[in-house]
Amino acid sequence: MGDATIAFNLKSRSTGAGSMYDSMANRPGTPGSDEQLMLAFSQGAAEAFDELFSRYRRPIFGFFWRRVADAGRAEELTQDTFTAVIRASAHYRADALFRTYLYAIAFKVLRAYRRRAAFRATFLGESPSHHDPPAQGDFETGAMVRDAVKKLDPVDREILLLREFEQLAYAEISVLLALPLNTVRSRLFRARTALRNLLASPEPGSAPGKQEERR
C-alpha cells in the first residue's frame, strides 16, 4: 500500500488538471528544458519559443480562465502574458525556474487587470463582467465546485488554485504571493478543509474560515 501511495503521488503531480507538459523533459538544465528554450529564444531562436508556447499555452489560459469571469478576457490576458515574456526575452536570465518566472508575469498581468477593472467600476461606473466561467464535462459538479471555490477567502483560494491547478510547489507559491512558507501550508490546509466541507454539504451559507473582503 505504501508503494502504491508513492506511485499515486508521482502520478498526481505529473498529470494535474490542465497541465500538459512532460515532467521528465522539464527538469532544468537538461536540453529542451524551459530554461534552455528561453535562453535560446533570447538569442534569436524563434522556434524555441514555439515549443514553450505549446507547453504553457493551456496552463496559462486555464490560470486566467479560473480567475477571471470571462473566456474572452482570459484569452486577452494570456496573450498579454506571453507578449510580456516575449518583450522581456532579450533580458532573460535563467535565475529561477522558467515556470515561476512565467507565473509571476501572469500574476502581474492579473493584478493590473484587476486594478484597471476595479478603477473603471469605481470611478466610471462600469460594472465588471460577471459571466461565470462555464464548466465542461459534468456540468453540474463543475458548477458546484466553481461556486464552492468562489466562497473561499481570496488568498486561500489563490493558494488552492495555484496548488491544485497550476501544480506549483509550496516554495513557488510562497515566492509568487510573497507569503512565508508556513503560512502557505496552513492556509492551503484551511482552504482544502473548507472546500471539503462546502462540497460535502452544499448550502448557500458561509464556509468556516471564509472572509469575503479581506485582501
Next chain:
Amino acid sequence: MNSAATHHFAPQEVMSFVDGELTAAESQAAAAHIADCPECSVIADEFRATSQRLAQWQANEAPARLADAVQRSATHAAERNSGRQPAPFTFAKLRRPKVWMYASGGALACTLLVLALPFVLPRHLDRTSAFIAGEGNGRLQSGAGVAGAGLENRQPIQAAIAGAEMDRPSPAPPVSASQPAPMIERSVTMVIVVRNIAASRTALDSMLARHHGYAAQITVYTPERDASSIEASLRIPVPELTAALADLRALGRVSNESQSGEDVTQQHADLEQRLKTARDTEERFRTILQQRTGKVSDVLEVEEAIARVRGEIESMEAEQKNLEHRVEYATISLTLSETPKANFSTEDAASGSRMRNALATGYRNTVGTVAGIVVFLIEFGPSILIWMAIVVLPAFLLWRRYRSIRARL
C-alpha cells in the same frame, strides 16, 4: 518533523506528504506511518478526494487565434534578439523606474540652477566692481589737489576783473589800487589705514605740535569686536601743510586723499570794502554828532544809527577774521582706521550673556511658534475641516468602493 515513533503526524504534514513536499527520507517515514495509522490514512484519502473533485472543473481549450497572434510577436522578437532589428520604443518603456529617475533628476537639477542664478550672478558682478574701486583709491590724488596748483594761473584774470571793477563807476568809494595776493582756503581729506590706533594717536599729537597746528575736533571709536578708528578735524598753518601731510602719510596706508582750495579773495575784498564803507559811515555819524547839537530826538537817532553801524562793523570784522584764519590755517579732515584684526581670545566677556540672550530668544521663538500654530489652527481649522469633508470624504468612500470591488474580482 515527527518521527515514526509518535502516534500522529499532524494533518498538515499528511497534506504535505500527499502533495509531495516532504524530503525523500521524510516521505518514506510518512508513508510507513500512514500505512499503519488509520486516522492519518483517512486524512490522506480525503485530501486526494478533494483534489479529484476539483479536477472536475475543467477549462476550455485556448482559442486558436491566440496562438497566431502570439506566434507573430514571437517571430518579431526573435529577429530583434538575434540583432537584426532594433527594439522599438514603447510607452511601456516609460514606466521603467530608471527613466523616471533620470527625468526627475534632470528636472531637479534644472530647477536648482534657475533658482540659484539670481544669487550667483549679481554677487559676482559686485565683487568685480568692488575690486576695481578698492585698488584704485590708494594711489589716486583727486583732481582738486592738482587744480589747487592751477589756481595760480587764474591770478591774471582776477587782476583783470579787479581792474575792470576799478574802472567801473561805483557808488562805493574807489577800491584800493594795490591788488591783494589771492587768498585760498585749503582743505584736505585723508583716509588712512593704520596698524595701531593708539600709536597713531600719539604720532598725530606729536605731529600737530611739530607743525604748530591744533585739532579742532577728534573722535575716537573703539567698538568691541570691530576695528577702531579716529575721525579728526585738524588745522595746520599753510606753510607747514605739505610737511604735515607728508608726516600723515607716513602713519599708514593712504586709502583716500583729496585736496581742494577755495578762492576767497573776492569774498575778502568784498568784506574789506563793506567794512571800509561802514567805518566811513560811522565816522560821518560821529562827526554829525559832534558838530550839530540839535534836538534830543535827533541826537538819539544819530546814536542809534551809530550803534547799528558799529554792530555791523563788528560782525563783518569777525567774519573777516574767520576768513583770514581759514586762509592761514588749512583744514585737514582725517580718518584713521585700524586694519581689522580678528580676536583670537575666546574668553569673551560677553559669551555668557550671549548664551543667556540665546536662551531667552529661543524660548521666545518656541512660544511664538506654538502660538503661531494654535492661531493658525483657530483661524483656518474650521475651513480646512470643511474642505476635507467636501473633498476627502468622497475620495475616501470611492477608495473603499474600489478596494471592495477589487477584492471581489
